[in-house]
Amino acid sequence: MVETTGGEPDDGTAEVLDRPLPDGVRRRVVQIVSDGFGGLTIGELPSQLRQFARFAPNRRAKFAGNAMAAALETDPLFRQRIAEKLREAQSELTGALDSGAPPPAADPLDVAAAAYVLRPTGWVKLVAAAGEEALRADAERADEESRAELERLRQELAEARGQTKAETERLRTELESAKKEAESLHRKLRGALSDVKRGEAAVRKLQAESDTARAEGQAQLSAAESEARRLKARLGEAEAALEATRRATREGRSVEDMRVRLLLDTVLEATQGLRRELALPPVSVRPAETVDAVEPGRMTPKDIAARALSEHDPAILDQLLALPQAHLVVDGYNVTKTGYPQMPLEKQRLRLLGQLSQLAAQTGAEVTCVFDGAELAAPVLLAPPRGVRVLFSKPGVTADELIRQLVRAEPPGRPVIVVSTDREVADGIAKAGARPVASVVLLKRFSHG
Numbered sequence: 186m187v188e189t190t191g192g193e194p195d196d197g198t199a200e201v202l203d204r205p206l207p208d209g210v211r212r213r214v215v216q217i218v219s220d221g222f223g224g225l226t227i228g229e230l231p232s233q234l235r236q237f238a239r240f241a242p243n244r245r246a247k248f249a250g251n252a253m254a255a256a257l258e259t260d261p262l263f264r265q266r267i268a269e270k271l272r273e274a275q276s277e278l279t280g281a282l283d284s285g286a287p288p289p290a291a292d293p294l295d296v297a298a299a300a301y302v303l304r305p306t307g308w309v310k311l312v313a314a315a316g317e318e319a320l321r322a323d324a325e326r327a328d329e330e331s332r333a334e335l336e337r338l339r340q341e342l343a344e345a346r347g348q349t350k351a352e353t354e355r356l357r358t359e360l361e362s363a364k365k366e367a368e369s370l371h372r373k374l375r376g377a378l379s380d381v382k383r384g385e386a387a388v389r390k391l392q393a394e395s396d397t398a399r400a401e402g403q404a405q406l407s408a409a410e411s412e413a414r415r416l417k418a419r420l421g422e423a424e425a426a427l428e429a430t431r432r433a434t435r436e437g438r439s440v441e442d443m444r445v446r447l448l449l450d451t452v453l454e455a456t457q458g459l460r461r462e463l464a465l466p467p468v469s470v471r472p473a474e475t476v477d478a479v480e481p482g483r484m485t486p487k488d489i490a491a492r493a494l495s496e497h498d499p500a501i502l503d504q505l506l507a508l509p510q511a512h513l514v515v516d517g518y519n520v521t522k523t524g525y526p527q528m529p530l531e532k533q534r535l536r537l538l539g540q541l542s543q544l545a546a547q548t549g550a551e552v553t554c555v556f557d558g559a560e561l562a563a564p565v566l567l568a569p570p571r572g573v574r575v576l577f578s579k580p581g582v583t584a585d586e587l588i589r590q591l592v593r594a595e596p597p598g599r600p601v602i603v604v605s606t607d608r609e610v611a612d613g614i615a616k617a618g619a620r621p622v623a624s625v626v627l628l629k630r631f632s633h634g
Contacts, residue, residue: 206301210312211254213298218253219246221270231256231263257302268303279303287311447510448596454509499630502622506548508600514591514619515541515627516584516605517556523606523624524631538570540631545572553591557584585610592617 206214219242227235234256237249245253257264272279278295281288282305287296293314300308506513521533528536538554545552551574558577569575578587588603592614595601601619604627605611611621 206254206312207297209294210297210301213294214257214301215246215250215254216242217271217298217302218257218267219243219249220274221267222253224270225266229263229266231260264302264304271299271302275299282308282311444596448598451510451596451599457509497623497626497629499626499633502602502626502630503548505600505602505620505622506544506550511548511550511600511602512595513544513550513552514588514601514603515552515554516588516603516607516610516624517554518584519605519607520624520627524628534567538573538575541573542570544630555584555587555591558582585613589613589617592619595619 205211222230222234222237222245223242227238230238233252234249237245237252240248257267268279278288278291278299281291282296282300282303287300297312297314300311505511515537517534517537518530521528521530521537525533525536534556541552541554544550552572553574553576556575556577558579567575576587576591578584585605585607588605588610592601592603595618597618601614602622603610603614603619604622604624606624615621
């Protein structure tokens with residue numbers, strides 16, 4: 186249907202489609218716009234199409250088809266420019282449309298698309314006719330396809346009927362054979378059922394006898410296991426008691442032997458040291474030597490008094506460590522927090538242990554350094570230096586208690602020197618026979634080398 190407005194020239198521009206463009210015509214229109222699109226400058230393009238200016242024609246038709254169709258419909262100037270490009274590309278077709286006589290042999294879709302762009306008089310009829318022609322062609326094609334599909338289905342149905350008939354005959358034959366086999370199996374089954382019933386009766390009798398025998402055996406086994414567990418428990422208790430007795434005997438003997446041997450070594454070295462200190466001759470004492478007199482060159486009481494040292498003189502520590510089998514026990518954190526409290530605990534330990542290692546090498550004394558385990562946030566990965574035993578107190582035990590345990594473990598008579606400023610520790614170890622020394626004395630000894 187063509188609509189026109191009164192008073193306007195009848196040149197086709199006033200004609201309006203009363204229905205959407207057929208799909209085939211629309212695709213040809215979009216292709217015409219895409220082909221003519223590349224011959225326009227950016228300024229000649231509508232603003233909404235400028236972003237597609239650099240696209241290839243096929244890609245432009247794919248991604249900007251809707252936008253180009255809308256611009257062609259709403260922008261007369263753009264449509265006029267596309268029409269000019271179309272006239273340049275297809276002069277024969279456009280000339281025929283302008284003269285009102287489209288070529289009869291031309292594709293109706295191409296004629297309708299060109300008419301839609303050029304808008305000659307009667308273009309709406311051309312578009313409608315192309316749409317109807319396309320629909321008619323689609324209908325004819327669909328009808329042909331339907332007839333071909335129907336014929337194919339008829340052939341398949343005939344083949345299926347033939348196959349079904351043959352399959353039915355085969356199944357009927359198999360069914361007859363299966364019936365005969367089933368009758369034979371039924372006869373055998375009835376005989377087997379009779380045998381099974383007789384067998385089940387015999388099995389029930391044997392099962393009852395087996396249950397009785399199993400119950401008696403289980404009772405005897407339970408009694409035997411109970412007796413075996415009782416005997417095994419008594420045997421375990423006896424073995425544990427025997428092992429505890431042996432271990433206590435071994436430990437007691439080894440500890441006492443160690444204490445006696447250490448005390449003996451202490452007495453021997455003390456005797457030798459005393460002999461060296463007093464410069465005793467290797468011969469027996471002569472009676473004349475018991476006479477009290479002053480010999481030339483011998484030390485007088487005044488000289489002995491001159492050897493008295495201050496309580497905080499580091500020379501005292503050297504004299505004590507020179508005693509035979511001397512054992513130096515150091516309250517680690519008491520010394521480090523007295524000498525260098527500003528350092529981290531790890532560096533305090535490393536510095537003290539390095540100095541104690543040098544002292545042990547110089548004096549040959551046994552050295553044990555005790556640290557409070559409560560100060561640790563995690564286990565210490567520490568390789569003790571040569572000549573120094575490093576101990577940390579266990580959880581719930583302070584370093585002071587560990588020091589007292591070390592002193593009590595020593596045999597009476599062995600010289601034990603404990604370095605600590607803690608008065609409670611000093612009093613406790615003094616009662617146990619050890620010699621307390623202030624931490625500052627050890628620090629001074631370190632500073633003097």
